Amino acid sequence: MTDRKVRVRFAPSPTGPLHIGGVRTALYNYLFARHHGGQLVLRIEDTDSSRFVPGAEDYIVESFRWLNIAFDEGVGIGGDHGPYRQSERRDIYKTYVRQLLDAGRAYYAFDTPEELARKREETPNFQYDATTRSQMRNSLTLPAEEVKRLIDSSTQYVVRFKIEPNEDVHVNDIIRGDVKINSSILDDKVLYKSADQLPTYHLANIVDDHLMEITHVIRGEEWLPSAPLHVLLYRALGWGDTMPQFAHLPLLLKPDGKGKLSKRDGDRLGFPVFPLEWHDPKSGEVSSGYREQGYFPEAVVNFLALLGWNPGTEQELFTLDELVQQFDLGKCSKAGAKFDYVKGTWFNHEYILMKDNSEIAPEFDRILKANGIDAPMERVEKVVSLMKNRVNFVHELWPLCRFFFVAPETYDEKTVKKRWKEDSAQTMQALRDLLAGLDDFSLENQEAAVMKWIEDNQLHTGNVMNAFRLTLVGEGIGPHMFDISAFLGKEETLRRMNRAIEKLK
Ligand code: GLU
Numbered sequence: 001m002t003d004r005k006v007r008v009r010f011a012p013s014p015t016g017p018l019h020i021g022g023v024r025t026a027l028y029n030y031l032f033a034r035h036h037g038g039q040l041v042l043r044i045e046d047t048d049s050s051r052f053v054p055g056a057e058d059y060i061v062e063s064f065r066w067l068n069i070a071f072d073e074g075v076g077i078g079g080d081h082g083p084y085r086q087s088e089r090r091d092i093y094k095t096y097v098r099q100l101l102d103a104g105r106a107y108y109a110f111d112t113p114e115e116l117a118r119k120r121e122e123t124p125n126f127q128y129d130a131t132t133r134s135q136m137r138n139s140l141t142l143p144a145e146e147v148k149r150l151i152d153s154s155t156q157y158v159v160r161f162k163i164e165p166n167e168d169v170h171v172n173d174i175i176r177g178d179v180k181i182n183s184s185i186l187d188d189k190v191l192y193k194s195a196d197q198l199p200t201y202h203l204a205n206i207v208d209d210h211l212m213e214i215t216h217v218i219r220g221e222e223w224l225p226s227a228p229l230h231v232l233l234y235r236a237l238g239w240g241d242t243m244p245q246f247a248h249l250p251l252l253l254k255p256d257g258k259g260k261l262s263k264r265d266g267d268r269l270g271f272p273v274f275p276l277e278w279h280d281p282k283s284g285e286v287s288s289g290y291r292e293q294g295y296f297p298e299a300v301v302n303f304l305a306l307l308g309w310n311p312g313t314e315q316e317l318f319t320l321d322e323l324v325q326q327f328d329l330g331k332c333s334k335a336g337a338k339f340d341y342v343k344g345t346w347f348n349h350e351y352i353l354m355k356d357n358s359e360i361a362p363e364f365d366r367i368l369k370a371n372g373i374d375a376p377m378e379r380v381e382k383v384v385s386l387m388k389n390r391v392n393f394v395h396e397l398w399p400l401c402r403f404f405f406v407a408p409e410t411y412d413e414k415t416v417k418k419r420w421k422e423d424s425a426q427t428m429q430a431l432r433d434l435l436a437g438l439d440d441f442s443l444e445n446q447e448a449a450v451m452k453w454i455e456d457n458q459l460h461t462g463n464v465m466n467a468f469r470l471t472l473v474g475e476g477i478g479p480h481m482f483d484i485s486a487f488l489g490k491e492e493t494l495r496r497m498n499r500a501i502e503k504l505k
Contacts, residue, residue, distance in 0.1 A: 004242070006038025008216050010071070011205065013045045014056035017278035017287065018063050020339075021220060021252045021261065024304045028249060029218050030069045031305070031327035041212055042074030044085045045205065047198045054281055057085075063275040067297045068320065081212040086204045093199040096207050096237060097159050097192045105236040106191060108157045109138040110150055127187045130165040159192040161202075161233065169228040174216075174247040174329045181228045189229055202226065206233045209244055217244045218329065221336075224248040247329050250308045251336040261339045263287065271341035275300070294393035296355070299347040307337040317350055349392040357384045363394045371398065373405045382487060386479045400477065404487060407496050408474025411504060415476045419466040425505045427459065428467055432497045435490065443486040450482075471500035 010026040012018060033040040042064075044057055061076050073079030083089055100106035109128075111119075115137065120126045133140060138160070139147045151157065167183040191203040199207070209217060217230075227246055234243040252261040255269060266273040266288075276289035290300050302318055311326045318326070352360065361381040368375060383404045384397070391397055411420075434453050438445060454461055465481050472484050472493065485493045 004213070004215050006033060006036040006215050007041065007213050008033050008038065008218055009041040009043050009074075009209070009212060009214050011043040011045050011208075011219075012060055013048065013051065013201075014053060014060065015048075015051040016053050016056055016280075017274045017276070018056075018060050019263075020273050020275065020290075020304070023063065023067065023275050023300075024252065024307055025218065025220055025249060026064065026069060027067075027301060027304055028309070028327070028329070028332075031323055032216065032218060032329060033072075034324040035327050038215070039072040040070075041079070041081070041214070042071040042077065042084065043208060043212070044075050045201060046085060046087045047201060047204050049087075049196060049198075059276065059278065066291055067275065067301055069301075086208065087198070089204070089208070090197055092211070093192070093204055093207055096203065097199065100161070100191070100236060101159065103236070104162070106159050106161050107133075107139045108147060108151070109136065109160050109188075109190075110142070110155060110157050111137050112156075128160065129163060129187050130184070133160075133162075133188060157194045158190045160188040161191050161229070161236070163188055163229075163232065169231055171224075171227040171231055171246055173224075173227070174245055175250075175332045176224075176248060176334055179224070179227070183228070183232065186229055186232075191233075202229060202233065206230055206237065210234070210237070210239050210242065213242075214244045216247060216329075218247045218249065221248045221251050247332070250333050252307060252339045253336040255339050255341055260336075265339075266341075269341065271344070294395050295344070295348050296351045299344070299351040302351075303344045303347045307339065308332055317347075317354070345392045352388050352391065352394070357381045357388070360384050360388065360394055364397050367395060367398050368405065371402075375405060379404075379487070386483055386487070403473045403478065404484070407492070407499070408472075410474060411470060411500065412475035415470055416504065419463075419470050419476065420504055421463060421467070424463070424467040425501050427464060428471055428497055428501050430457075431464065431468060432494060432501070435485070435497075436494055438490070441486065441490040441493075443482045446485060447482045468497075470504075471497045 008029045010022075010029050012022055030040055032038070042061075044060075046052055046057075057075065064071065071077055073081060074084045097106070101108070116128075119132075119136070123132075126132065128136065135141075140162075142150075163183050163186050165184040168180055169183050171179040171181075173179055189202055190200050192199045198204075208214075227248070231243065234240055253259065254261055254265050261273065263273050272288040272290050272293055274287055274289045275291065277292040278287045278289065279285075280287070291297070298320070301320060301323070302316075305318065305323050305327075306316065309327065309332045311328070312331060358381055361377055361384050364384055365375075365377065365380045368380060383401050387397055387401050390400060431450065431453075434449060435441075435446065438449055450464075451461075453459075454464055466476070468481055469476060469478065469484075472481075472488065478484055488496070
């Protein structure tokens with residue numbers, strides 16, 4: 001077991017857009033695989049045709065491409081263990097259904113939905129198991145010829161797993177330790193349905209994990225109740241020795257209050273629960289995505305990595321390589337992780353700060369162009385460098401930076417009231433004349449000249465700067481004044497000053 005090469009899988013069902021919790025599961029699988037020099041498989045579990053949603057598989061593939069989480073094998077990639085879509089593996093599963101039937105570990109059941117419903121009505125908490133299966137219509141109770149006749153006449157049936165009662169089943173979970181349950185509480189799960197000629201999730205999942213040589217099953221806590229059944233299935237199929245080790249990840253919890261994170265929490269509090277925007281093919285409803293909201297994929301990965309795991313240090317910002325190096329399933333918590341979406345925006349802010357301005361500028365340039373502004377890239381980059389520490393997202397730059405590219409047409413009333421004094425027009429005229437006389441319009445030279453002038457004339461620095469800002473910006477926002485005037489250049493600075501003096505006189 002321990003000398004097997006680490007192989008893990010992410011096995012989503014294409015029933016809709018991938019939830020952010022699923023993204024975290026895939027990420028932990030990825031980090032674990034990379035940390036151990038192992039492999040990560042992408043398998044699509046589409047045996048439940050009634051829940052199939054068109055577009056969901058493409059959405060999953062596209063999400064991981066955006067997030068830079070690369071798979072080694074699977075749908076869209078290929079590999080030696082394919083096909084990787086369960087709906088294309090029907091014949092493989094049939095072999096193992098047969099094997100379980102022949103070994104007496106599974107049986108045919110012919111109970112119709114109506115019969116089952118009646119039984120449930122009659123018997124409170126009815127469960128199909130060792131105590132009740134003798135009262136039902138199955139190959140354990142019917143004569144062999146009758147069973148043969150039913151199958152030959154194409155009567156619909158299911159194959160159920162025959163669970164032996166009163167056995168302690170141990171699930172050895174890396175995060176939760178030894179989880180023990182008694183087999184008597186399990187029901188005889190349906191493994192196969194003749195109606196669609198397909199196995200159910202449980203059988204397909206186990207068969208594929210075995211055939212794909214999966215060594216560790218890392219998945220959400222919601223699958224923990226299925227794990228004892230999976231352990232029994234492995235053994236029944238004779239694969240007990242190569243059974244993967246389990247790790248059931250903690251739940252993602254609501255940002256506020258108790259309970260599991262849901263799409264409704266996102267709608268209520270205004271954050272996405274999907275990696276990419278999702279257009280529901282049936283309802284037409286559009287759900288927001290992290291990508292479209294302006295998150296960097298690295299920030300999303302960093303944020304998710306710490307929801308349920310931390311390396312036990314104060315470090316919060318990790319490159320993907322650092323995450324790979326430090327990731328340890330043993331350090332995952334059992335307790336659910338609060339989905340602190342505000343922290344997610346903080347991560348994005350930190351990535352804006354860390355990223356090179358030249359990397360952010362093209363994105364800001366797109367927004368500028370959309371607003372009719374065509375500026376040289378170095379000027380776009382300059383504005384990014386001056387203003388990026390004030391935003392969490394690149395799109396937030398536009399309202400804060402418009403004035404760099406567009407002269408104010410109006411002057412904010414409140415700011416005028418507060419900052420434009422009796423003598424401001426006069427002071428600004430003098431300042432304009434001073435600036436007009438400067439040959440070197442660099443930030444440093446302007447600053448030195450203006451500061452000296454303020455001192456020589458015993459002016460109030462704050463008052464001068466506030467009025468100056470109003471003339472160039474039109475309101476009381478923006479970075480250091482001389483950063484603005486140096487960016488605008490002499491001609492534009494003087495033009496804006498003249499206009500303001502004229503208007504505000
Ligand atoms: N198809 C299951 C899902 O949608 C896979 C669960 C597992 O990883 O075993 O999550």
